[in-house]
Amino acid sequence: MSALLELKHITKRFPGVLALDDVSLSVGSGEVVAVIGENGAGKSTLMKILGGVHQADAGEIWFDGQPVAIRQVANALALGIGFMHQELNVLDNLGVAANMFLGREPTWGGRLQLIDRKQIVRDSEQYLRRLGLDLSPHTPLSELSLAQQQMVEIARALSQHARLLVMDEPTSSLTLSETERLLATVRDLSKDGVSVIYISHRLGEIESCADRVVALRDGRNAGELSCGEVSHDRMVSLMIGRKLEDLYVHGTGAQQPRYLEVLGMRTRYRPQHEISFDVARGEILGFAGLVGAGRSELAQAIFGVDAPLEGKVRLDGRELSIHSARDAIDAGIFLAPEDRRRTGLVVEMSVRENITMAGLKQCSAWSLIRFDREAEVARQQVQALRVKTPSVETTAMNLSGGNQQKVVLAKWLSLEPKVIIFDEPTRGIDVGAKAEIYRLMRDLADRGVAIMMISSEMEEVIGVSDRIAVMCEGDIAGFLNREEFSEQAIMNLAVGRKAA
Amino acid sequence: MKKELGITILLVVLCAMTAFLNHRFLGAANLTNMARLIGMYGIFSIGLGLIIITGGIDLSVGSVFALQGVLLAMALREWNWYWPVAVVASIAGVMLLGLFHGVMVAKVRMQPFIVTLCGLLFYRGLARFVANDETKGFGSEGFGMLRQLASGSIGPIPMPFAILMVVAVVSYVALHRSVYGRYLYAVGRNEEAARFSGINSRTIIASAYVVSMALTGVSGILIAFYTNSISPATHGSFYELYGIAAAVLGGCSLRGGEGSILGIVIGTALLQVLQNLVNLLGIPSALNFSVMGAVIFFGVLVDQVLREQRARRVQ
Numbered sequence: 001m002s003a004l005l006e007l008k009h010i011t012k013r014f015p016g017v018l019a020l021d022d023v024s025l026s027v028g029s030g031e032v033v034a035v036i037g038e039n040g041a042g043k044s045t046l047m048k049i050l051g052g053v054h055q056a057d058a059g060e061i062w063f064d065g066q067p068v069a070i071r072q073v074a075n076a077l078a079l080g081i082g083f084m085h086q087e088l089n090v091l092d093n094l095g096v097a098a099n100m101f102l103g104r105e106p107t108w109g110g111r112l113q114l115i116d117r118k119q120i121v122r123d124s125e126q127y128l129r130r131l132g133l134d135l136s137p138h139t140p141l142s143e144l145s146l147a148q149q150q151m152v153e154i155a156r157a158l159s160q161h162a163r164l165l166v167m168d169e170p171t172s173s174l175t176l177s178e179t180e181r182l183l184a185t186v187r188d189l190s191k192d193g194v195s196v197i198y199i200s201h202r203l204g205e206i207e208s209c210a211d212r213v214v215a216l217r218d219g220r221n222a223g224e225l226s227c228g229e230v231s232h233d234r235m236v237s238l239m240i241g242r243k244l245e246d247l248y249v250h251g252t253g254a255q256q257p258r259y260l261e262v263l264g265m266r267t268r269y270r271p272q273h274e275i276s277f278d279v280a281r282g283e284i285l286g287f288a289g290l291v292g293a294g295r296s297e298l299a300q301a302i303f304g305v306d307a308p309l310e311g312k313v314r315l316d317g318r319e320l321s322i323h324s325a326r327d328a329i330d331a332g333i334f335l336a337p338e339d340r341r342r343t344g345l346v347v348e349m350s351v352r353e354n355i356t357m358a359g360l361k362q363c364s365a366w367s368l369i370r371f372d373r374e375a376e377v378a379r380q381q382v383q384a385l386r387v388k389t390p391s392v393e394t395t396a397m398n399l400s401g402g403n404q405q406k407v408v409l410a411k412w413l414s415l416e417p418k419v420i421i422f423d424e425p426t427r428g429i430d431v432g433a434k435a436e437i438y439r440l441m442r443d444l445a446d447r448g449v450a451i452m453m454i455s456s457e458m459e460e461v462i463g464v465s466d467r468i469a470v471m472c473e474g475d476i477a478g479f480l481n482r483e484e485f486s487e488q489a490i491m492n493l494a495v496g497r498k499a500a
Numbered sequence: 501m502k503k504e505l506g507i508t509i510l511l512v513v514l515c516a517m518t519a520f521l522n523h524r525f526l527g528a529a530n531l532t533n534m535a536r537l538i539g540m541y542g543i544f545s546i547g548l549g550l551i552i553i554t555g556g557i558d559l560s561v562g563s564v565f566a567l568q569g570v571l572l573a574m575a576l577r578e579w580n581w582y583w584p585v586a587v588v589a590s591i592a593g594v595m596l597l598g599l600f601h602g603v604m605v606a607k608v609r610m611q612p613f614i615v616t617l618c619g620l621l622f623y624r625g626l627a628r629f630v631a632n633d634e635t636k637g638f639g640s641e642g643f644g645m646l647r648q649l650a651s652g653s654i655g656p657i658p659m660p661f662a663i664l665m666v667v668a669v670v671s672y673v674a675l676h677r678s679v680y681g682r683y684l685y686a687v688g689r690n691e692e693a694a695r696f697s698g699i700n701s702r703t704i705i706a707s708a709y710v711v712s713m714a715l716t717g718v719s720g721i722l723i724a725f726y727t728n729s730i731s732p733a734t735h736g737s738f739y740e741l742y743g744i745a746a747a748v749l750g751g752c753s754l755r756g757g758e759g760s761i762l763g764i765v766i767g768t769a770l771l772q773v774l775q776n777l778v779n780l781l782g783i784p785s786a787l788n789f790s791v792m793g794a795v796i797f798f799g800v801l802v803d804q805v806l807r808e809q810r811a812r813r814v815q
Contacts, residue, residue, distance in 0.1 A: 325697070326698040345690075346694065357686065357693075368677050368678050
């Protein structure tokens with residue numbers, strides 16, 4: 001395989017940081033190369049240099065045997081390099097075809113530049129067919145699922161004659177079956193001779209689709225694994241530079257059964273389904289299931305931000321009446337929501353202000369804030385959770401995903417947690433920080449907190465939970481005890497098949 | 501203080517320039533009159549600033565002044581209400597309008613711009629209708645207490661300015677030192693995240709409209725007695741824009757979550773100095789709005805450029 005793309009000795013310095021230090025990467029034509037590394041390892045910077053967003057301080061880019069200069073985004077596109085960003089880059093008010101040809105619409109009518117709708121539709125159908133997509137070119141993107149929108153982005157890249165596709169965390173919000181579908185598409189593309197650079201934190205996916213794995217660490221090449229060598233453990237040790245034996249910690253187990261009881265709860269989204277379960281003190285109850293199975297809705301109903309239609313919540317034998325998040329918080333039930341930037345934190349505010357957001361009354365007298373006490377609370381939490389931040393006055397936006405998640409936790413730990421619901425606690429967080437979050441969860445459980453953890457990562461649910469509730473279309477399809485844990489058993493319940 | 505530095509410098513420079521070009525600027529009469537105007541405008545500008553901090557807006561302020569003004573004049577002169585009753589009733593009535601706006605915005609989730617734009621049109625029409633499109637006034641006799649509030653002074657300090665100082669101190673504490681103020685910023689930045697932290701975002705947002713209208717009601721009385729005659733078609737028109745301009749000059753972002761009381765007060769002062777400058781420097785008064793527009797534009801432009809530089813340095 002001849003190299004289609006070669007990045008040679010790329011170095012990039014930002015004020016105060018050496019983001020990339022002599023990094024090289026080559027991609028053969030039709031090859032799928034996975035780039036892995038913890039957050040801050042330099043993956044994004046490298047891709048931004050390839051995409052023309054940043055310029056390298058030193059090093060060369062060779063494409064198709066020629067040295068090339070990529071000074072702006074248009075240069076990369078012209079070479080045939082397509083990008084699929086983590087956040088989709090589509091206009092959801094426009095249709096499929098309109099999105100695919102955005103900015104380069106074929107026109108007629110000379111200077112009037114009227115859009116040639118027929119040709120757009122004809123061309124887009126051709127690429128949709130090639131990807132095996134059964135979509136009308138006229139459907140507005142807002143009516144498509146995230147996975148379908150991604151496929152449209154791939155179709156757009158193909159229609160631009162892309163020879164190399166860069167996918168940055170393409171599966172972070174997809175369901176399992178959608179992920180499978182995307183991985184199959186990646187393999188098909190590579191068979192057709194399209195090369196792919198695949199960036200993901202999900203090592204399972206990489207195992208199943210990558211021809212080669214390139215690991216970055218602290219802005220340097222940390223090593224490569226060729227097809228036969230790719231394995232979970234090897235990838236992890238390349239990324240963090242050591243073996244990670246204690247990623248998951250097991251606890252001392254349940255202390256007081258039926259500490260939290262949820263009885264006959266019906267949420268606004270799934271009014272016809274009643275959900276009942278209980279969690280013991282010191283237990284981590286995992287919630288597995290496909291995206292859309294109703295897990296987050298259940299969490300938000302218990303937490304009161306989306307008050308349930310019906311149902312009882314009992315904590316320590318006492319029945320609670322929860323109509324708002326305030327009620328839940330006062331009862332000691334907390335939620336670390338799935339979307340940190342939208343609901344978990346006010347990212348424009350400081351670490352201090354975020355930590356005390358829910359418990360500000362404790363740091364105030366006569367409803368005036370005691371700033372000294374507030375700063376003290378924040379500092380204590382930052383220290384206890386080892387949040388990496390220059391100071392408590394730093395804006396939360398400037399922290400990494402893992403540290404932001406710790407700030408969300410700090411907010412709750414500054415109060416007295418009895419139940420904490422974690423919704424996708426490690427989404428977009430690198431391996432090192434994941435391990436810390438798992439340890440924190442386990443510590444909390446051991447201190448007598450009941451924990452519910454919603455996760456779409458199979459491995460995580462199995463590794464962390466003491467017991468798993470599998471949800472399927474708004475119902476709990478079944479519970480699994482530790483000795484019954486297996487991906488197969490979870491999958492069977494999640495798709496509604498009876499466990500064999 | 502760092503954020504208000506730019507606009508403070510601008511204010512000082514403009515004052516110095518005007519004083520240099522026309523010595524009357526520093527005359528006692530001119531300063532007193534300017535302070536009086538700053539007082540009247542500042543009070544409702546602070547209210548508007550609070551709404552803007554929650555990410556909202558209130559365009560109805562000027563029309564509310566007209567409606568409140570004619571009703572107050574009619575209550576006092578035609579219906580012969582006892583004046584404290586009329587004052588309390590007029591402020592309470594204005595607050596009810598604020599409550600209505602707040603509920604429409606926070607609970608019904610209508611856009612604040614639309615709700616209060618409709619208010620702007622509706623209250624103006626109503627004011628003209630109840631007054632029969634006639635100018636109402638308080639005459640030249642009586643209501644000494646109220647006249648004193650608008651035109652009197654404590655020593656050298658005009659009454660409205662003194663009231664503004666009290667309002668500013670109280671709102672400073674409320675916004676920058678109290679739990680309520682923190683919540684205002686939080687819902688302005690990210691209403692959802694605030695709600696997920698147990699803050700009753702909707703009530704907080706609605707409350708800002710009520711508090712703002714309370715301040716508008718106080719200003720409204722001062723302005724009514726200051727002008728002494730209220731022509732329902734023009735009284736108070738554009739005042740909401742002065743308030744919004746003052747807040748924005750003072751560092752409030754229309755996206756919400758930013759701004760300070762000190763900034764709003766300095767912004768108000770800046771606008772009044774500009775008005776004064778147009779008069780004193782012999783600039784054709786037809787250019788009044790253009791001068792104001794240009795200065796606000798450049799003030800906000802410079803602020804934006806500085807902000808982006810700061811952001812780049814952080815990265």
